[in-house]
Amino acid sequence: MAKIATTVYEQIRTAILNGELSNSERLVEEDLAVSMGISRTPVREALRRLAAEGLVDVSPNRGARVAEWDVHDLREIFDLRSILESHACELATPRASAAEIEFLENICTEMEELAETDLSSETRLPALAARNRIFHGKIIEMSNSTRLGLLIETLIHVPIVMQTYKVYSPEALQRSLHHHREIVNAMKAGDEVWASSVMRAHVLAAREEILGQPDPA
Amino acid sequence: MAKIATTVYEQIRTAILNGELSNSERLVEEDLAVSMGISRTPVREALRRLAAEGLVDVSPNRGARVAEWDVHDLREIFDLRSILESHACELATPRASAAEIEFLENICTEMEELAETDLSSETRLPALAARNRIFHGKIIEMSNSTRLGLLIETLIHVPIVMQTYKVYSPEALQRSLHHHREIVNAMKAGDEVWASSVMRAHVLAAREEILGQPDPA
């Protein structure tokens, strides 16, 4: 049986990621404890862990609230993701096996087919988002750098909370899928400069799509 | 008065960073608690916090040990630092004020003077290392990206623990100081590509100096 603290951590985490208690809501230790039928101790541990990941803010003697982000945060995050995921491509390309390339190609195909179907947005977009995450996650895994993976993971929370994928325009979606395909082609050709460049552009394009203008001075 | 948990956290942290209890030593909660005259609760919180930062490893029901790193970890870390600090230079250059440039120049001068004096290594190297950290930290601060700073900070622990600066050769030290000077010149000229390129080379040079050959396949 898993530790209670871990269970609590996961519950609060998914609750935040699903936006179920957003809006800088206060997270009172005892309330959470009684609502789960446990003591404050594991709740406390879970909250501290979430604080370390940046999903909640804690102030001394004043408790925890779910963290709040603004446009500037999103800009920072996509900036860093573009750098780090591009680097992941660079590392992954010379290590990529034929099977891994094929795996990525299959995801590309799935996403392209999904984009063509005329399902309602409510079912199509989450399916696309899920595959998008698998695609990016796979490349990060292929980079074989544990720390790189950890750094990116902490950055990814915020966009998920803000559910950015909802605002993608059809043209942007097409461009995004084309980027994916091009990244795989570059990796297949063993061209890490190509692959990492496209990945950089891909993430920055997502940022511009979500935030509007690239850099309002 | 600050929280006990914070005090404990800082104590264990500096103990690890000074290498006072390295070697994957076990950190038993009760032992630490009685040695500090407090209860297990704040010790536990401090250990979890250190675990989140990667300074200790905790296994369920098996407690915490100070984390252990190998050459592969160092390679990963310097790789990521080269990417992230280079990006910091890119962001910092267009934002740099005259006063900030002068501050960096002064540190360069101090380090150059320190390198020329004939003090014994035991006093000279720590002084150089301290200024080196200020130099890099200032540029990161100038980048004005909170998250970038946080990411780099978590990466820096390990090299400090391993006290890498001890192995620098005189020639490498000279090259390193020259890099610093060149970075400042590039920032002064407003040339962010130049600045970030030199920073990238600077960190990778440090990696090669410490790890020997650049990339043994």
Place this chain on the structure above:
DNA sequence: GCTGCTCTATTTGTATACAAAATTTAACGT
């Protein structure tokens, strides 16, 4: 001598109790 087992002792995980701090509420004076 070595391997595997049981039982004990240590150590972690969780619950509860109490103290300190902060927030809310209420009372009071102007």
Place this chain on the structure above:
DNA sequence: ACGTTAAATTTTGTATACAAATAGAGCAGC
């Protein structure tokens, strides 16, 4: 009516108590 101060309540921080899990010592069997 307003602001200020002082209780009262809530909530966090720490200590202690107990349960569950792990590690280690000692011993049986080969």
